[in-house]
Amino acid sequence: MSNGIKWLFFIALVLCLQMAASVPARAAGKPLVVGMELAYPPFEMTDASGKPDGVSVQLAYELGKALGRPVEIKNMAFDGLIPALKTGKIDLIISSMTATAERAKSIDFSDPYLSTGLCLLVNKKVPGSTIADFDQPGRAIAVKKGTTGHLYASNNLKKAKVLVLDKEAAAVLEVVQGKADAFIYDQMSTYQNFQRNRETTRPILKPFQTESWAIGLRKGNDELKAKVNRFLFEFRKTGGFGKLGDRYLKEEKDAFKQLGYPFFL
CATH class of the missing domain: 3.40.190.10 (Periplasmic binding protein-like II)
Structure with a gap:
């Protein structure tokens, strides 16, 4: 084999190895598309610059960090969220959605995260x-x-x-x-x-x-559901929900305490 052919073979081998190595990285970095209606402050809303913000938005971002995936927020009407999830337009619903028996007929839910x-x-x-x-x-x-x-x-x-x-x-x-x-x-x-x-x-x-509010997932996506539930457990254990409550709901938290109602986040 001539030096020129050897050199071409070496370059081709390096390129193949690089491509193979990049596949897991791309898969790990696939955006997590989260659907919500940004019209429900302080849970789902936009900030002064028009960017998504609120308790649910920050929860989605924290989940993305835990999964090693960037998060893309899709703003849509509340009654369009389940159809969008079922047709694959979004990966999850985090939109102050109550886990009901009727909804559970068509989608799965995570463990509850709020009462x-x-x-x-x-x-x-x-x-x-x-x-x-x-x-x-x-x-x-x-x-x-x-x-x-x-x-x-x-x-x-x-x-x-x-x-x-x-x-x-x-x-x-x-x-x-x-x-x-x-x-x-x-x-x-x-x-x-x-x-x-x-x-x-x-x-x-x-x-x-x-x-109870929970995160909505497509039926049969058990691997993602297990990861979401593990995240929710750890996030609560490490005080993540408490911090979100203090950041977005401090006044309401104090008012509910004075009124004698439990604060649910």
């Missing part, structure tokens, strides 16, 4: 202290489409008129303007919406249905 409950934001002029008080003829109750509040209303409210709206802000506005008597939503958001509308609303924070 909360459904409660009511009500118009200040309207009497009542329980969900039964508001499920009455002549009453109107707002819900956000695709949420567990929507599901609860569909299955349990028999007398009140249910107003299904696409956006949280629209549902709050219905209550503020007196077009709806109450809005079914989670405790933290109900408290925050009351804070923004103290003159026209009041919160009934005692939950009438307790819930």
Whole structure:
């Protein structure tokens, strides 16, 4: 074999070894595409510069670090998240999603990472202290489409008129303007919406249905599910959730303590 041929063979061998070595690195660096609706502060939102931010966003970034993968946040409507997951457009859902039996028919869930409950934001002029008080003829109750509040209303409210709206802000506005008597939503958001509308609303924070939030995954993706669950365990053990609570929910954390309600993060 001539020196020229030997040299070409050596170059080809080096290139092959480099390509082989780069395959695991590329696989490890494949983006983790996380779907969420960036319209639910302080969990899913955008900062002043328009970049994704919030508890769920930071949780996604920390998960990506643990998995050794860069994270890509996909902003989409809440009721489009499960279809996007099932068709492979996203890898995970981290969007304050309640793990329900109905949703578990079509997707898998991680271990729960947060406990909360459904409660009511009500118009200040309207009497009542329980969900039964508001499920009455002549009453109107707002819900956000695709949420567990929507599901609860569909299955349990028999007398009140249910107003299904696409956006949280629209549902709050219905209550503020007196077009709806109450809005079914989670405790933290109900408290925050009351804070923004103290003159026209009041919160009934005692939950009438307790819930758990979890990360959504495609059916059968057991390897990723195991990694996600391991991350959640370690993140809680090392105080990660506590730090996120202090960073994004300090005021709410203190307020819930004063009101006698457990802080759930």
